[in-house]
Amino acid sequence: MTTFPILSVTTFLPLVGAAFILLIRGTPEEVARNARWTALWVSLITCVVSLFIWFGFDSRTPDFQYQEEAQWIADFGITYRLGVDGISMLFIPLTTLLTIICVLASWESITERVREYMVAFLAMETMMVGMFSALDLFLFYIFFEGTLIPMFLIIGIWGGPRRVYSAFKFFLYTLAGSVLMLLAMLAIYSEAGTTSIPVLMTHRFPESMQTWLWIAFFASFAVKVPMWPVHTWLPDAHVEAPTAGSVILAGVLLKFGGYGFLRFSLPMFPVASIELAPFVFGLSIIAVIYTSLVALAQEDMKKLIAYSSVAHMGFVTAGTFTFTPQGLQGAIVQMLSHGLVSAALFLIVGVVYDRMHSRLIDSYGGLVSRMPAYAIAFMVFMLASVGLPGTSGFVGEILVLVGLYQVSPVAAALVATGVVLGAAYMLYLYRRIVFGKLTKDGLAKILDLSPREIAVFAPLILLVLWIGIYPAPVLDVMHASVENLISQIDAARGSALAMAGR
Amino acid sequence: MTFVQLTGLVAALPELFLATTAMALLIFGAFQKEGIKEDVATCRIVSGLAVISLILTLVLVLTVAGERRLAFGGMFVVDDFATYAKVLILVASAFSVIMAEDYLETHGVARFEYGVLVMFATLGMMMMVSANDLIALYLGLELQSLTLYVIASFQREELRSTEAGLKYFVLGALASGMLLYGASLVYGFTGTTSFDALATHFSGPDISVGVIVGLVFILAGLSFKVSAVPFHMWTPDVYEGAPTPVTAFFSVAPKVAAMALFVRVMIGPFGELLSEWRQIVVFISIASMILGAVAAINQRNIKRLMAYSSIGHVGYVLIGLAVGDEAGVRGVLIYLAIYLFMNLGTFACILCMRRAGRMVEGIDELAGLSKIQPRLALALAIFMFSMSGIPPLAGFFGKLYVFLAAMEAELYVLAVIGVLSSVVAAFYYLRVVKVMYFDEPVEAFDRPLGLNLSVVLTVTSALILFFFAWPAPLLIAADVAAQALFR
Numbered sequence: 011m012t013t014f015p016i017l018s019v020t021t022f023l024p025l026v027g028a029a030f031i032l033l034i035r036g037t038p039e040e041v042a043r044n045a046r047w048t049a050l051w052v053s054l055i056t057c058v059v060s061l062f063i064w065f066g067f068d069s070r071t072p073d074f075q076y077q078e079e080a081q082w083i084a085d086f087g088i089t090y091r092l093g094v095d096g097i098s099m100l101f102i103p104l105t106t107l108l109t110i111i112c113v114l115a116s117w118e119s120i121t122e123r124v125r126e127y128m129v130a131f132l133a134m135e136t137m138m139v140g141m142f143s144a145l146d147l148f149l150f151y152i153f154f155e156g157t158l159i160p161m162f163l164i165i166g167i168w169g170g171p172r173r174v175y176s177a178f179k180f181f182l183y184t185l186a187g188s189v190l191m192l193l194a195m196l197a198i199y200s201e202a203g204t205t206s207i208p209v210l211m212t213h214r215f216p217e218s219m220q221t222w223l224w225i226a227f228f229a230s231f232a233v234k235v236p237m238w239p240v241h242t243w244l245p246d247a248h249v250e251a252p253t254a255g256s257v258i259l260a261g262v263l264l265k266f267g268g269y270g271f272l273r274f275s276l277p278m279f280p281v282a283s284i285e286l287a288p289f290v291f292g293l294s295i296i297a298v299i300y301t302s303l304v305a306l307a308q309e310d311m312k313k314l315i316a317y318s319s320v321a322h323m324g325f326v327t328a329g330t331f332t333f334t335p336q337g338l339q340g341a342i343v344q345m346l347s348h349g350l351v352s353a354a355l356f357l358i359v360g361v362v363y364d365r366m367h368s369r370l371i372d373s374y375g376g377l378v379s380r381m382p383a384y385a386i387a388f389m390v391f392m393l394a395s396v397g398l399p400g401t402s403g404f405v406g407e408i409l410v411l412v413g414l415y416q417v418s419p420v421a422a423a424l425v426a427t428g429v430v431l432g433a434a435y436m437l438y439l440y441r442r443i444v445f446g447k448l449t450k451d452g453l454a455k456i457l458d459l460s461p462r463e464i465a466v467f468a469p470l471i472l473l474v475l476w477i478g479i480y481p482a483p484v485l486d487v488m489h490a491s492v493e494n495l496i497s498q499i500d501a502a503r504g505s506a507l508a509m510a511g512r
Numbered sequence: 513m514t515f516v517q518l519t520g521l522v523a524a525l526p527e528l529f530l531a532t533t534a535m536a537l538l539i540f541g542a543f544q545k546e547g548i549k550e551d552v553a554t555c556r557i558v559s560g561l562a563v564i565s566l567i568l569t570l571v572l573v574l575t576v577a578g579e580r581r582l583a584f585g586g587m588f589v590v591d592d593f594a595t596y597a598k599v600l601i602l603v604a605s606a607f608s609v610i611m612a613e614d615y616l617e618t619h620g621v622a623r624f625e626y627g628v629l630v631m632f633a634t635l636g637m638m639m640m641v642s643a644n645d646l647i648a649l650y651l652g653l654e655l656q657s658l659t660l661y662v663i664a665s666f667q668r669e670e671l672r673s674t675e676a677g678l679k680y681f682v683l684g685a686l687a688s689g690m691l692l693y694g695a696s697l698v699y700g701f702t703g704t705t706s707f708d709a710l711a712t713h714f715s716g717p718d719i720s721v722g723v724i725v726g727l728v729f730i731l732a733g734l735s736f737k738v739s740a741v742p743f744h745m746w747t748p749d750v751y752e753g754a755p756t757p758v759t760a761f762f763s764v765a766p767k768v769a770a771m772a773l774f775v776r777v778m779i780g781p782f783g784e785l786l787s788e789w790r791q792i793v794v795f796i797s798i799a800s801m802i803l804g805a806v807a808a809i810n811q812r813n814i815k816r817l818m819a820y821s822s823i824g825h826v827g828y829v830l831i832g833l834a835v836g837d838e839a840g841v842r843g844v845l846i847y848l849a850i851y852l853f854m855n856l857g858t859f860a861c862i863l864c865m866r867r868a869g870r871m872v873e874g875i876d877e878l879a880g881l882s883k884i885q886p887r888l889a890l891a892l893a894i895f896m897f898s899m900s901g902i903p904p905l906a907g908f909f910g911k912l913y914v915f916l917a918a919m920e921a922e923l924y925v926l927a928v929i930g931v932l933s934s935v936v937a938a939f940y941y942l943r944v945v946k947v948m949y950f951d952e953p954v955e956a957f958d959r960p961l962g963l964n965l966s967v968v969l970t971v972t973s974a975l976i977l978f979f980f981a982w983p984a985p986l987l988i989a990a991d992v993a994a995q996a997l998f999r
Contacts, residue, residue: 029606083983084559086916093752148912152903152980159897162942166950167882174950185902185938189931196919196927 013080015273020060020102021140024109024132027052031129042124042140043336045300045437049128056135057106068098069487072494074145074208076101079182082149088205091145096344096491097272100484101142101265104349107469108261109135112254115357119253119364120168127168130160131254136264142269147195147205155188161255161263169250176243177252184245187233195224198278211498217506227274235267237290237327238297241320248316250367253360256312260319260354265345268326270309276330277495281503287331291414291421294331298428306399306435311369314439315352318395321428322348322403328425331412333499336414338492339485344406346484347394347477351403353390354470358384361463362443366457371439376448381458385444392440394464394474396433412458491496523590524583526598527573527638533565541624552589555622557610562627566606572926573598573638580996582644586706589644596845596993597641597772600852604765605634607856607968611863612757614962618869619755621667624626629666630761633659637769640772642774646695646705653691653737657684660766664754676753683746691733710781714845724788730777731792737906739772740830741799743824751819756871759815759861763822775833775844779997792809794836798929800827805936814874816856817940819944821899824937825851828914831930835917838994845990850910850979851904854895860965861892866958875944880953887990888961889948891973896945898976900938906979913969 027048034044068075074093082090094102102377110130120127137160140153158181166177199205215223233240244264248256277284298321305317322344329341361384362377363369378385396402397408407429415422448454459467477484521528537558544554577595584586609627614624643649644809699705701722702713714723725852736743751759778789804824811817825887832844839966865872884887898907907913911934918927961969 082989086987117733126886152908153904159902163949168534174946177950178946180937181942182935182939186932186935189935190928193919193924193927193931196912196916199916200920385943454805476745 016059016063017076017094018078019144020056020063021143023056023059023137024052024135028129028132030458031125032190034125043126045128046117049132052132053106053110053113053135055108056085056242060103063099064103067487068407069096072096072490077412081158088148089146089202090149091206092143092362093145094143096488098142098269100346100487101141101269104346105135105138105142105262108258108353111353111466112257113461115257115360116252116254117462119360123167130164134160134258138478141266141417145207147198147207149193151192157263158184164255165247166253167251171449173250176246179243181248183233185238187230191230194223197223202446215279217281220279224279224286227270231267231270234270235264235323235327236320237293238300244320245313245316249310249312253356253363254357254455257353260356261349262352263320264323265349266271268323268330268341271330277498280499283331283507284503290327291332291418294324294328295421295424297321298425299431302428302431306438309372311371311439312356314435315355315359318432319348319352321432323427324428325410326406328351328421329413331414332417333498334413335492338495339488340409340413341405342488343481344410344485347402347406349471350474351391351394354467355395357466358391366452371442373450373481374443374453375450378444379448380456383459383464387471388440390442390471390474392436396436397429400475400478400488402474404478405481437447485499520583522576523583524588525576526569527635528701529572530565530569530631530635531930534628534635537561541628545783552622554615554624554763555616556634558624559613559627560629562609563606563914565631565658566602570599570602573602580674583613586708587645587648588642590642592994594642594994595767596989598638600768600849601634601637601765603850604768604856605630608757608761609956610964611647611760613858613964614753615757619667626666629659629663633663634765635947637753637765641772643773644707647701649777650692650695653924654688656766656769657688660762664750666758667755673754673755675687676750679746679832680750687733687743690729694726694729694733697722697729697874701726707781711783714782714784716723719785725781725786727934728792729788731789734770734774734777735796736766738774738826739823740796740826741803744803748816748819749846752813752815756815756863760856763818763855763859767822768848768852771829771844771848775841776997778833779836779841790834790836793830797827797834798813798926800824800830801933802932805933808940811822812875814875815873817875818858827913830919830931831926832914834926835921837921838998839917839920841994841997842990843917846913846986847910849986850906853972854898854907857891857969858895859974859977860968863955863965864888866959867955869958875947877954878944879946881952891969893948894973894977896941900941901934904980906976943974
């Protein structure tokens with residue numbers, strides 16, 4: 011088991027599938043059908059393989075597991091190095107699961123250029139899994155940036171009417187942030203002389219340098235998360251992207267930022283992180299309150315959920331920078347939960363969009379009388395998004411708030427208003443779409459969920475409830491790594507204080 | 513001639529071989545029958561032979577490679593740096609001849625002189641990168657430049673092409689004049705033209721202002737040859753006006769040669785004066801990057817776009833030169849190699865943009881290409897993403913190593929401006945992708961693409977796409993070449 015390169019297999023299996031899809035020949039219908047089935051099978055197998063990573067994971071140690079190493083660019087110290095710890099491991103099954111769901115969700119709604127579409131999604135999956143398991147600075151960057159190309163094409167080719175604008179905005183915003191991170195990585199390499207992330211996590215960078223490096227990384231991750239005020243690409247990208255594009259964007263791509271903070275900013279630049287934590291809290295509070303209010307005023311369902319994403323990711327950033335076990339675990343759970351819930355909510359929108367081709371809240375109403383199963387699924391995810399106890403959203407939010415309260419009760423109180431506002435806009439959305447009388451034109455014959463759609467939602471519902479009711483397995487996995495990270499930060503804080511006191 | 517003198521010529525063996533075969537081909541071509549059909553046949557034969565002799569020259573270059581050798585009384589040097597540059601130049605020239613064949617035949621300019629002229633230009637470039645003396649430098653530079661002026665106006669019946677040639681000639685002559693004036697000043701104040709002697713001289717304490725003035729003139733002349741801002745004005749017009757295969761040639765081989773010469777002159781004889789010329793190179797680098805990024809945004813003609821793009825790329829390459837150490841030169845060399853293949857591939861795509869036998873050059877003509885000719889669109893998309901430096905494509909690695917050198921040398925401002933301008937530049941590269949993938953299709957281009965272009969496209973796009981899998985050979989070669997300059 012130890013010699014089997016399970017991470018490389020999980021990473022590159024989708025790419026092999028993509029290459030296979032490119033080789034399919036035949037009439038357009040045959041190609042489309044075969045591309046769909048191949049993509050489904052490849053993503054299913056990848057998901058099963060990724061579950062073995064979880065089953066075989068030893069949660070007692072904070073070390074990186076399943077490590078793989080191969081010489082790559084030897085004379086520059088760049089190595090092909092993969093491995094996962096308790097922080098990154100859970101994101102891999104999340105990614106592989108969401109990819110299956112994306113393939114299924116696009117089964118009927120994508121009819122043009124199906125082959126290219128599936129290739130783009132499988133290539134995305136490779137980049138995403140690679141990003142979470144990379145243990146080399148430049149390997150990480152390559153996977154991190156590599157997602158831009160398929161996502162740009164997904165939004166631009168299969169998106170809505172303003173897709174070109176949104177695709178460019180997404181690409182250029184993200185690129186502008188990341189190139190600064192690249193320079194910071196080069197600076198790290200020339201300072202520390204290695205690109206190995208495990209080594210760098212214990213490297214002590216000079217304090218003056220830490221602040222600059224922290225800011226450069228922050229530029230990239232803040233755009234990805236996204237944090238206020240660089241969040242404006244997200245609503246545009248979400249609104250124009252096809253349903254599955256929104257799912258992968260909200261479900262996985264946004265986690266890149268939060269994961270980046272946990273993997274780089276905190277362990278490598280602890281002093282700068284401590285110093286700049288109030289700044290992050292400020293931005294997070296603004297994000298939570300402001301974007302919740304903006305969400306309340308939206309007429310477009312996808313835009314509303316996009317803004318709610320920004321608010322929920324505000325919890326993640328606030329929790330991350332508390333440096334408390336609860337805050338950090340809460341941030342990770344919140345990321346996983348948001349990955350499931352917001353992905354599901356975009357699918358919920360996608361279901362009615364496929365039938366009615368409208369995303370406006372006003373075009374719907376009273377769906378409960380024609381679509382009871384849909385109403386139930388929607389309700390579960392809506393309540394999970396609000397953070398009702400018993401759903402995954404609650405676990406993440408309460409942990410973040412507990413962690414934040416220990417650091418700053420005022421900040422906790424302000425962030426907590428986000429929970430109230432979240433309930434307001436989500437319930438309001440639900441009422442306008444599902445309840446009321448079925449009076450709108452065209453809704454009279456709308457059909458309830460098809461078996462395929464039920465198959466899409468069922469695993470998500472189960473997971474959301476499972477994490478909500480019994481989060482221990484998830485929390486146990488990350489416990490050791492989070493404790494290790496906090497002890498590192500405390501050590502840095504201690505030595506910084508000692509330096510200041512001298 | 514004694515045996516000792518003959519062995520001294522071994523270093524210049526590839527150049528001698530190339531010169532001899534080029535002249536032989538010229539005579540061969542001149543004695544063929546004339547007529548439309550015969551011309552095409554001659555052109556084909558000469559092109560084929562030109563490619564073969566370029567490849568043989570490449571083999572010879574690799575054969576004489578190894579230790580540092582001097583020839584012609586120390587005026588001519590062969591070291592790993594020269595070998596690396598020569599390999600790139602010969603590959604670029606061979607590809608250019610291959611790519612040009614279809615175009616020359618369909619545009620009624622199937623004249624055998626094309627292949628011969630490219631060979632002479634290549635000869636000039638090889639002399640440039642092997643120059644170890646200001647006189648030898650000028651000799652190689654002028655052989656190359658004069659040939660290029662002629663090739664630029666190769667379609668002599670067409671106004672645009674002749675205009676391009678004339679413009680290039682007038683401005684190029686001015687630049688050569690400046691370079692020569694600078695060289696004469698340097699000679700006047702130091703009393704030598706040999707690079708080795710100059711290097712020794714400058715390691716001494718007394719450096720007169722006259723030398724610095726001369727250095728600035730040489731810098732200006734070389735900046736013109738690499739089309740760096742503020743000596744870039746000729747580039748868009750010449751790129752647009754010259755026949756497309758000629759533009760393809762211009763954008764790679766002479767760029768590589770001029771940049772290699774630039775590096776050799778700055779690092780070799782003037783290496784001790786790094787602090788004097790660094791600020792100038794930093795300035796032209798920043799100016800080139802910004803102008804390349806901003807001015808390209810509004811271009812509608814893809815050849816002009818490529819002209820500004822090449823100005824921008826020169827800016828990135830100059831970052832490596834501005835660093836001025838081994839890591840910097842290594843960055844330059846890696847960038848040049850990757851740039852060469854990206855550009856060749858892009859121009860192969862541009863050469864495919866043909867409707868009913870006529871070339872089209874508007875970016876909008878590419879609309880919806882991904883639906884009509886998906887493979888061509890995919891290839892061009894790969895080159896565009898690579899040029900904007902998105903991993904895992906090769907262009908990213910080119911940028912990575914120059915920026916790494918800049919960060920290690922603590923040239924932070926240069927690096928930050930560099931990466932930000934690359935974001936701006938990404939916009940116009942993406943626009944090409946957008947037109948191909950997001951817009952509704954217009955008419956298809958002529959099919960089939962032609963064997964030559966298909967081969968070039970496949971080879972270059974595969975190299976760019978899969979470079980990340982096995983980058984070591986190029987990196988090691990560049991490393992060895994860079995070390996040769998600092999011995």
